Amino acid sequence: MSCVRDLLAESTLLGGDEARREAEVLLCAALNKPRSYLMAWPEAEVAETLVQRYRDWLLQRSQGVPVAYLLGARDFWTLSLQVNESTLIPRPDTELLIEQALALNLSDSATVLDLGTGSGAIALALASERPRWRIVAVERSTKALEVAIANAKQLGLERVRWLSGNWFSGLDERFALIVSNPPYIAEHDAHLDTGDLRFEPRAALVSGVDGLDDIRKIVSQAPQHLEPEGQLLLEHGFEQGSAVRALLTATGFLNVASYQDLAGHERVSGGSWPGMVR
Ligand SMILES: C[S@@+](CC[C@H](N)C(=O)[O-])C[C@H]1O[C@@H](n2cnc3c(N)ncnc32)[C@H](O)[C@@H]1O
Structure with a gap:
């Protein structure tokens, strides 16, 4: 023994x-x-x-197999989430996005969209803090979506509406807030061959030559899905803040700003959409 x-x-x-x-x-x-x-x-x-x-x-x-995949679970915000090889492992970095979303002055019954929900981390953290928000979560991977739905059930947060889809495709409603932690790593970034990233789904991580392909799509399409004064908040890489601010500004967003993590890195950027133009 x-x-x-x-x-x-x-x-x-x-x-x-x-x-x-x-x-x-x-x-x-x-x-x-x-x-x-x-x-x-x-x-x-x-x-x-x-x-x-x-x-x-x-x-x-x-x-090298990540501890979260071995145990099938990872803590995020105040929640214990199931994860598997189909989902990104939720990161503490993403809690900055949650903090910024909760700091917005949204109504109790605001409509909120989480794009690329993975294990459901963002949608479920927001649902746990704002039970009356009407939250929709979109994910392209059906296997990841199954995990998100199982998490919602286990946590008793079943009011989130889960949709299988490609970013905004099939969505014809408008939201007070759109949040996303999209893939944002450049396809030849050497970090992809290190640590947990080696085991996570490439489709959850990689976004074109400069890592910004998906952020460009989301920024350009978001205005058609935001209410007047609606807010967009995006997580991105620590060196992408100025590029994301430039995209938001060029698209017509106002009050464009980036937010820093505890290490002083810009990891979340966002802005507000002035009106129902487009
Ligand atoms: C960086 S992960 C974020 C997962 C989760 N939101 C989190 O923070 O832990 C990006 C997610 O976007 C999903 N995704 C990638 N491309 C997508 C697309 N075109 N439409 C919808 N979801 C997509 C991936 O499958 C992945 O789950």
């Missing part, structure tokens, strides 16, 4: 600064116990089936 302390010592298989922390996360998940259990009971013996599950995860993690 192996004990907790010996199993955690196997974290050396992972290497790197995060090895010990990740091994603790995996062992907690295998045992279905909190981290305090590992600290309190280092000599506790672990059943062989659980040891096998933990070692299997450790091996896959050593080969």
Whole structure:
């Protein structure tokens, strides 16, 4: 039999600064116990089936598979979301988009559109904070959409309307707010061959030569789907702020601004649409 302390010592298989922390996360998940259990009971013996599950995860993690895919879950905002290989793993960066959306002075019953919802992270975080907002979420990947719908059910946030589609196609309504964390990585960006990105769906990440193809489409089509004074908020790469502001301004958006994450990087930009022109 192996004990907790010996199993955690196997974290050396992972290497790197995060090895010990990740091994603790995996062992907690295998045992279905909190981290305090590992600290309190280092000599506790672990059943062989659980040891096998933990070692299997450790091996896959050593080969790069993201912890979120191994556990099938990732925390985002205040929610625990199911994820799998069909969905992007929601990032803390995207919480900046949620903060900015919630800071807008929208009515209690505002209509909101989340484009490229993936696991449903943005739509569900907003639904959890603003239960009366009428939220529509669009996703092109039917497998990702299944995960989003399962998350809504599990979290009891079933008021979100889920649509399978290509950005605005088939949508004929207008919204007070459109939010999106679209694909925005340039197709030859070397980061695509590193870390979790290697395992995530390319269609969730890559957007043309400069990473801006999808943002260009969304910015150009958004005016036809915004109410007067409607707001558009987009997440983007940390070096894309000025390009996204330029696109918004050239399209006719007003009050164009970018918002910084805690590291001081511009990660979200947006603006308001003056009226029902076009
Ligand atoms: C960067 S991921 C964001 C996922 C999720 N919103 C989040 O923040 O975790 C981009 C998402 O857009 C979806 N997507 C890509 N192209 C799309 C399109 N043309 N129409 C709708 N969704 C699209 C991808 O499948 C992916 O789920």
